[in-house]
Amino acid sequence: MNASAGGQEFEFTDSDFNRLRDLVYAHTGIALSDAKRQLVYSRLARRLRKLNLTTFGEYCSTVEAGGAEEMQELTNAITTNLTSFFREQYHFDQLAAEALPQAQNQRAATRRVRLWSAGCSTGEEPYSIAIVLREAFARLQNWDVKLLATDIDSKVVQTAAAGVYDAERLKGMSVERRTRWFTRDAAGPDTYSAATELKSLITFKKLNLLDPWPMKGPFDIIFCRNVVIYFDKDTQRRLFERMAETQQVGGWLFIGHSENLFNVTRRYKLVGRTVYRRTE
Numbered sequence: 236m237n238a239s240a241g242g243q244e245f246e247f248t249d250s251d252f253n254r255l256r257d258l259v260y261a262h263t264g265i266a267l268s269d270a271k272r273q274l275v276y277s278r279l280a281r282r283l284r285k286l287n288l289t290t291f292g293e294y295c296s297t298v299e300a301g302g303a304e305e306m307q308e309l310t311n312a313i314t315t316n317l318t319s320f321f322r323e324q325y326h327f328d329q330l331a332a333e334a335l336p337q338a339q340n341q342r343a344a345t346r347r348v349r350l351w352s353a354g355c356s357t358g359e360e361p362y363s364i365a366i367v368l369r370e371a372f373a374r375l376q377n378w379d380v381k382l383l384a385t386d387i388d389s390k391v392v393q394t395a396a397a398g399v400y401d402a403e404r405l406k407g408m409s410v411e412r413r414t415r416w417f418t419r420d421a422a423g424p425d426t427y428s429a430a431t432e433l434k435s436l437i438t439f440k441k442l443n444l445l446d447p448w449p450m451k452g453p454f455d456i457i458f459c460r461n462v463v464i465y466f467d468k469d470t471q472r473r474l475f476e477r478m479a480e481t482q483q484v485g486g487w488l489f490i491g492h493s494e495n496l497f498n499v500t501r502r503y504k505l506v507g508r509t510v511y512r513r514t515e
């Protein structure tokens with residue numbers, strides 16, 4: 236083990252931290268504060284070992300020279316993917332009671348409803364939405380309902396698409412819902428797989444919200460929760476202005492419990508607890 240001056244395995248200077256900070260900010264929009272320095276070290280140490288590097292300076296040069304592959308590894312290591320089923324339950328209550336009935340009314344002619352879970356992490360959010368969708372549309376025949384679920388982190392998108400969860404992760408859900416929408420895996424550990432009826436509603440894709448978007452919408456309902464807390468105001472403004480372009484007047488936007496659009500954009504008005512609708 237190579238001990239650096241600070242007694243750590245790898246040398247990690249202020250300049251290395253700033254280089255990484257710039258790389259991460261430019262690629263993901265995530266603004267790393269000084270307080271994140273130790274976190275960055277511990278999340279990336281495994282990559283340095285794997286690449287047989289001895290300093291963070293070498294790692295920065297590898298990312299800068301290395302193209303998309305190492306940038307993806309860096310992104311996967313830096314993102315915070317904390318999530319859970321029916322997180323912020325009041326959003327799912329408002330989705331079922333107001334947003335979906337309103338979307339059903341508005342789309343009665345086309346019977347086409349589109350939703351987007353932007354920053355879907357390991358899938359708990361889109362599967363929770365899909366459960367509410369199946370319950371809401373159960374009596375409605377011939378509706379074309381689709382949910383797009385995207386994240387910048389390639390690993391979490393894979394996990395989300397697989398739809399297999401430890402029993403522990405499903406604890407927050409009622410037994411009725413768990414029994415109805417998940418199947419206990421017969422072989423192996425205590426895991427559950429999401430039902431095909433949920434999976435068939437969702438398209439999972441890797442997507443960096445800072446990049447151009449291949450889809451145009453219109454999205455009736457967007458969930459973008461607990462993603463922009465890591466972005467500065469300018470990045471938030473650009474993102475929500477672009478989201479507004481993918482929605483028609485009245486379109487719904489759900490953001491995270493500690494986020495708000497005050498001084499960010501006027502294109503949405505508040506209609507609930509961190510719930511917004513697109514204005515004129």
Ligand SMILES: C[S@@+](CC[C@H](N)C(=O)[O-])C[C@H]1O[C@@H](n2cnc3c(N)ncnc32)[C@H](O)[C@@H]1O
Pocket residue numbers: 262263264265314315316317318319322353354355356357360385386387388391442443444445459460461462491
């Ligand atoms: C804390 S999780 C939130 C998951 C879920 N929306 C929820 O509220 O439970 C934030 C997610 O945003 C993703 N993310 C961060 N920056 C992103 C970007 N530029 N483009 C797309 N996703 C991003 C992260 O990879 C992470 O999975």
